[in-house]
Structures are given as structure tokens and as C-alpha cells.
Amino acid sequence: xxxxxxxxxxxxxxxxxxxxxxxxxxxxxxxxxxxxxxxxxxxxxxxxxxxxxxxxxxxxxxxxxxxxxxxxxxxxxxxxxxxxxxxxxxxxxxxxxxxxxxxxxxxxxxxxxxxxxxxxxxxxxxxxxxxxxxxxxxxxxxxxxxxxxxxxxxxxxxxxxxxxxxxxxxxxxxxxxx
Amino acid sequence: xxxxxxxxxxxxxxxxxxxxxxxxxxxxxxxxxxxxxxxxxxxxxxxxxxxxxxxxxxxxxxxxxxxxxxxxxxxxxxxxxxxxxxxxxxxxxxxxxxxxxxxxxxxxxxxxxxxxxxxxxxxxxxxxxxxxxxxxxxxxxxxxxxxxxxxxxxxxxxxxxxxxxxxxxxxxxxxxxxxxxxxxxxxxxxxxxxxxxxxxxxxxxxxxxxxxxxxxxxxxxxxxxxxxxxxxxxxxxxxxxxxxxxxxxxxxxxxxxxxxxxxxxxxxxxxxxxxxxxxxxxxxxxxxxxxxxxxxxxxxxxxxxxxxxxxxxxxxxxxxxxxxxxxxxxxxxxxxxxxxxxxxxxxxxxxxxxxxxxxxxxxxxxxxxxxxxxxxxxxxxxxxxxxxxxxxxxxxxxxxxxxxxxxxxxxxxxxxxxxx
Numbered sequence: 001x002x003x004x005x006x007x008x009x010x011x012x013x014x015x016x017x018x019x020x021x022x023x024x025x026x027x028x029x030x031x032x033x034x035x036x037x038x039x040x041x042x043x044x045x046x047x048x049x050x051x052x053x054x055x056x057x058x059x060x061x062x063x064x065x066x067x068x069x070x071x072x073x074x075x076x077x078x079x080x081x082x083x084x085x086x087x088x089x090x091x092x093x094x095x096x097x098x099x100x101x102x103x104x105x106x107x108x109x110x111x112x113x114x115x116x117x118x119x120x121x122x123x124x125x126x127x128x129x130x131x132x133x134x135x136x137x138x139x140x141x142x143x144x145x146x147x148x149x150x151x152x153x154x155x156x157x158x159x160x161x162x163x164x165x166x167x168x169x170x171x172x173x174x175x176x177x178x
Numbered sequence: 179x180x181x182x183x184x185x186x187x188x189x190x191x192x193x194x195x196x197x198x199x200x201x202x203x204x205x206x207x208x209x210x211x212x213x214x215x216x217x218x219x220x221x222x223x224x225x226x227x228x229x230x231x232x233x234x235x236x237x238x239x240x241x242x243x244x245x246x247x248x249x250x251x252x253x254x255x256x257x258x259x260x261x262x263x264x265x266x267x268x269x270x271x272x273x274x275x276x277x278x279x280x281x282x283x284x285x286x287x288x289x290x291x292x293x294x295x296x297x298x299x300x301x302x303x304x305x306x307x308x309x310x311x312x313x314x315x316x317x318x319x320x321x322x323x324x325x326x327x328x329x330x331x332x333x334x335x336x337x338x339x340x341x342x343x344x345x346x347x348x349x350x351x352x353x354x355x356x357x358x359x360x361x362x363x364x365x366x367x368x369x370x371x372x373x374x375x376x377x378x379x380x381x382x383x384x385x386x387x388x389x390x391x392x393x394x395x396x397x398x399x400x401x402x403x404x405x406x407x408x409x410x411x412x413x414x415x416x417x418x419x420x421x422x423x424x425x426x427x428x429x430x431x432x433x434x435x436x437x438x439x440x441x442x443x444x445x446x447x448x449x450x451x452x453x454x455x456x457x458x459x460x461x462x463x464x465x466x467x468x469x470x471x472x473x474x475x476x477x478x479x480x481x482x483x484x485x486x487x488x489x490x491x492x493x494x495x496x497x498x499x500x501x502x503x504x505x506x507x508x509x510x511x512x513x514x515x516x517x518x519x520x521x522x523x524x525x526x527x528x529x530x531x532x533x534x535x536x537x538x539x540x541x542x543x544x545x546x547x548x549x550x551x552x553x554x555x556x557x558x559x560x561x562x563x564x565x566x567x568x569x570x571x572x573x574x575x576x577x578x579x580x581x582x583x584x585x586x587x588x589x590x591x592x593x594x595x596x597x598x
Contacts, residue, residue, distance in 0.1 A: 026317050028367050030298070030306030037299040042437065045378050045388050045445050074254055083254040095461030099573055101452065106463075108451040116448040119386035123255045123284055126384050170455060174392060174466035 046115040050160030053114060057155035058136025060143035066133055067140050070122050079144060084123075088144035091165050104145040108170055110162040113138050135159070247277055248346045257285025257384070260327065263352045265345035265477050265497065271524075271532040272322075273352035275407050280414045281327050281350065283385035283449075287434055291418040294382065296364075296402070300440035303369025310418045313404060316359040321401055321424060323530045324499045326351035326470045328427040328454045328576040334563065335572050339594040344480040347594070348582065351499070353532035356422040357405035361396045361438070374440035378447075379421055382436040390444035391423070391430055395468070399424050402435070425501030425530040426468045427577075429454050459571035470501035472560050473579040474508055474535070474552035485590035488543040494521070495536040500554035504528065507553040508535040514547035514583065514597040515562070521550070546586040547597045562598040 036042050046052045067079065074084035081087070090100035099105075103113055117134050120126050129137070135154045142148035148162055215226065238245065245267040251259025261280040263273055273279075280286075291310040299305035330350035333340035340347050374393055381387040391400075401422040403411060411417040416433030423430050429449055444450065444466075456464040476496040479485060485492060498505045504527055509518035521535040535550070552560045561569075563580040570577075583597035 026363075027315065029312035029315060030304075030308050030364065030367050033297055033299060033305040033307035036295075036297055036307055037305040042297055042299070044386055045380065045439065045447065047441070048443070048446050083252060094457060094463075095459070099457055099461070101457065103452070106452060106457075107448075109446045112446055112448050112451055115388075115445075116452075119388070120284060120384075120448075123258065126284065126386065169461065170451070170463050170465040172466045173464050174468050175394075 053156035056131030057153040060139040063136035063140025263349035278352040301371040301374035323424040331578040356403040358403035361400040379432040381434040456574035472500035474498035474550040498552035503555040505533040
């Protein structure tokens with residue numbers, strides 16, 4: 001092969017190699033997933049508006065019985081804490097020298113409690129409680145500090161309407177000072 | 179190949195045969211006639227016996243067994259806790275994969291990658307799912323950066339200085355090379371709707387951990403990491419897939435990632451409201467404090483070590499990092515902050531990664547307080563403890579980045595103190 005022909009062949013090879021190395025050249029491999037997006041187990045996060053709260057209901061009295069059975073072992077018999085965090089009481093303590101961050105004293109949105117219990121509690125068996133049981137436990141905890149009434153059903157309509165005592169206690173740092 | 183091998187073999191046989199002839203024809207030298215072992219008292223055993231066999235996956239020397247993560251978990255829920263990187267036992271800047279700090283909310287899931295999906299949905303043109311084998315075919319980027327738990331060093335808020343080794347009080351931070359797919363590629367493939375401002379990221383662990391992250395960050399430099407220091411992620415660091423958000427607090431770097439849902443507003447999940455927010459003296463709490471501020475730590479000499487020589491020269495060495503950019507300066511004081519000297523910054527000095535610093539120190543037996551103070555390219559300077567507490571109060575719990583002080587006693591012992 002003459003030098004000229006070799007040069008031409010090499011140039012062609014280099015040319016095609018460069019084309020295949022363009023940075024934007026990759027295969028898009030995502031699969032259409034509209035069907036997954038509709039399913040409950042891909043909609044676990046509950047928004048502050050109450051969107052994605054499931055159907056179901058429970059009362060504080062029902063929650064008290066469940067709490068003794070499922071939660072008191074770690075959170076204490078009155079939900080004031082043991083090996084795990086206190087959940088109730090201490091409302092108004094946040095600006096004191098001994099602030100206590102409980103669900104009722106510190107948490108911002110009532111929807112967060114349902115969201116968190118369902119995904120993470122009880123810690124030895126997440127996703128083991130029914131939706132009715134989770135509403136009942138939320139009702140029990142909120143009721144301990146009179147955030148929610150006795151003998152009223154907590155459900156997907158009433159839960160997001162609760163205003164937590166510390167709802168306006170948070171200052172968003174992002175994006176201002178980030 | 180065949181020719182060359184047979185030639186070598188012929189040459190070998192020829193030489194062996196020649197050697198045999200020579201050995202037979204000449205008397206043995208004095209050193210070869212001895213029957214006892216050679217140098218039994220002067221050469222170590224490992225020079226006189228074949229060593230161990232090959233191993234499929236290497237382990238540290240048995241003489242380094244004390245170099246471990248220190249685990250601090252709830253006895254009633256042992257999967258909920260942390261393990262601390264032994265920064266005081268390490269050098270350089272890369273944290274070995276088996277020593278990267280851990281924070282788990284309900285244990286380490288053992289995920290079968292063949293059964294794991296990432297769903298990108300919400301405010302997108304087309305919800306998409308990606309399996310791991312597909313993600314492995316995307317263009318990848320590598321990024322060396324630190325990940326620091328928002329709760330690292332939180333004992334600093336307390337009134338009495340904790341007497342723990344450097345890594346066991348400040349080692350909820352580690353530094354690794356993360357390799358994976360830019361998140362931006364997958365979001366653009368799904369098509370971002372203009373209303374989308376945040377993303378809810380969710381993990382596939384037994385806490386199904388969920389947090390809200392600004393879309394802006396995910397489009398900037400976020401990585402869907404598949405590899406950690408060159409090998410696939412460790413289960414405790416998110417196998418098979420995790421988010422890496424350079425410079426942003428650990429909780430947002432969601433491990434075992436299963437879903438990215440684009441939304442308009444944050445979800446106000448437990449880990450962005452009840453936790454990872456900083457209560458201030460007036461009762462209000464800082465929320466969405468994503469960036470980890472400039473910080474440094476002297477790892478040697480540090481608590482638990484003893485200075486053996488008085489007088490002696492010691493290489494004061496440590497780590498500096500900032501979630502806002504590159505480290506530009508580290509100063510060291512041996513007198514509790516009255517005078518400062520610039521330490522040497524070791525290459526490479528990378529954006530939002532550990533930077534190693536050092537400075538030789540001639541100790542002459544005097545009482546001393548060693549401190550390091552880092553600055554980053556935005557001009558931010560690591561604050562004194564009193565300045566930080568003045569600004570934030572005692573109850574913030576998260577984002578403690580004040581100067582750390584080691585007291586050197588006249589006998590060379592080292593304690594943790596609050597110097598300012």
C-alpha cells in the first residue's frame with residue numbers, strides 16, 4: 001500500500017471514530033412508566049396539601065390502644081419518649097433554655113406525621129400498619145396536646161386542615177443564603 | 179508466541195544442563211555447604227517462608243485492625259444510627275470504601291440490582307423508569323467530593339468538650355471519587371415541565387427515606403452514582419444507586435435511590451422539617467440549609483495520641499473542606515489563636531473535596547493549643563466556636579463548623595478543649 005493510500009485510510013478511520021465519540025451520542029433507555037406513576041406504592045410521599053393521603057380514618061381513642069401495642073415500647077407509654085424520641089408535650093418550649101422538639105411542639109405539617117409513620121414505623125415493621133391504624137395513631141398524638149379533638153375522625157379531609165403549633169416557626173435559608 | 183516459548187524453554191534446559199555439569203565438576207563453596215537455615219536470627223520469618231496466597235478481594239493488614247468505623251446506634255433499633263470515619267488514622271484525602279461514614283435510618287438494605295428501578299415522574303412530559311443495566315450504559319462523569327452529615331461534630335454545641343478521637347467526633351464526613359450518570363441527562367430525557375421547581379427523592383431502604391431537593395441543584399452538578407472509588411457502591415453507601423450532590427448535606431445524597439418526583443413545592447418530609455433543621459435561640463428554625471460550610475480539622479496530632487519526643491518536630495496535618503468551593507487557605511495556631519501561620523495545601527486542591535494541609539511544628543515541651551482555620555474561595559472563613567454560638571445559639575444541633583482545638587499538655591498528652 002502506498003503511503004498516500006495509507007494516509008487516506010487512516011484519515012477515514014479517525015473521522016468515523018470522532019463521530020462515534022461525540023459527547024451527546026448515547027442511547028436513551030428510559031421506559032415509559034405512566035402505569036407505575038399511578039400506583040400507590042410509587043406515590044408514598046404525601047404533600048402538605050394532603051395530596052396522596054389514602055382513604056381511611058381513625059380516632060384518638062383507637063390510636064391510644066394501638067400506641068400501647070405498637071409504639072410505647074420505644075416512645076414510652078405516654079409518648080413522652082424512651083429509647084426513641086418524645087412525640088408529645090413541650091409545646092411552646094422552643095425558645096426556652098431547654099427546648100424539646102416533639103411532633104406537637106416542633107413539626108411543621110400534620111401530613112408529615114402520616115407520611116413518616118407509614119414509611120418508617122414501627123421501625124421493626126415498616127408498612128405493616130393499615131391506613132386506618134395510621135390515622136388513629138396520628139389522631140392520638142395530635143390529641144395529646146389538644147391539636148385535634150376527641151371522638152372526631154381523622155381522615156384524608158380533616159388531617160391536612162390541622163394547623164400545627166409551630167407551623168410558622170421555620171425560616172427557609174435556601175435559596176437566599178445558599 | 180509458540181516459537182518464542184519453545185526457544186525460551188530450550189535455552190532454559192541448556193543452561194540447566196550446563197549448571198549441572200559445573201556443579202559436578204567443582205567443589206561447593208563454603209556458604210553452600212552449611213546445613214542449618216540461613217540468617218535465622220537476623221532475617222524476619224516473612225523473608226524465609228513463602229507468603230500468603232493471592233486473595234480475591236484484599237483486606238487491610240491484621241496489624242491495622244484498630245482502624246475502624248466507630249458505631250453509635252440505638253440499641254433498641256440497631257439499624258438506626260451512625261458510624262464515624264477514623265479520620266485520625268488516615269492520610270491523604272480519599273476515604274477507603276470500607277471506612278466511609280454511614281448514617282442509616284433503618285439498616286442497610288441488600289438490594290438485588292436486577293429488581294431495582296429508578297422512576298422519574300411527576301411534572302415531566304413522560305414518566306420514565308430506568309433499570310440498573312440501562313443506567314450502566316449512559317455516559318458517566320467522575321467527581322471527587324466530600325459528603326458530610328448535617329449532624330457532624332454536633333457535640334460541639336454542648337457545654338463540655340467531648341473527649342473522643344478526631345474522627346469519632348468529626349468523622350461523619352468522608353471523601354470519595356463518585357462515578358455515575360449526570361442526573362440532568364435523565365431529567366431531560368423525561369422532559370421537565372416548567373412548573374417543576376423541586377424534586378422529591380426517595381430511597382428503597384426500610385425507612386423509604388424521602389427529601390425535597392431544588393431542581394436547580396439536580397440540573398447543576400448532581401450525579402446518579404453507581405461507583406465509589408472505582409468499584410460499585412458499597413451497600414452501606416447506597417448500592418446499587420445513590421444521589422451525590424457535591425457540597426450539600428449528607429441527608430440529601432439519597433442512597434438506594436428509587437424515585438425522583440418533580441413537584442412545585444417541597445413535601446415538608448420528616449427529614450427536612452423535624453430533622454436537619456436548626457433551632458435558634460429565638461425558637462425559630464433554619465430550614466433548607468443545604469450547603470456545608472467551610473471547615474477544617476487537625477487529624478494529627480490529635481486526641482488519643484501522645485507526643486513522644488520533647489523537644490521534637492511534629493508534622494501537624496489535617497483536612498479542610500467547603501461545600502462552597504475550593505479551599506484557598508488553612509492557617510494553624512499553636513497558641514490558642516493568638517498567632518497563625520499558613521499551612522501547606524497539598525495537591526490536588528479540588529472544588530468541594532477534602533484538601534490535605536500540613537505544617538511542621540517544633541514543640542519544645544510547652545503547653546499549647548493547636549487549631550486550624552480554613553478559608554474557601556468565596557472568602558468564607560471558618561468561625562471560632564464563640565462566634566458560631568453567638569450567631570446560632572446552642573440548640574442548632576446541625577451544621578457545626580467551628581474551629582476545633584487540641585490542648586497539648588507539658589507531658590505531651592492531647593485533649594479536646596474549647597479555646598474561644
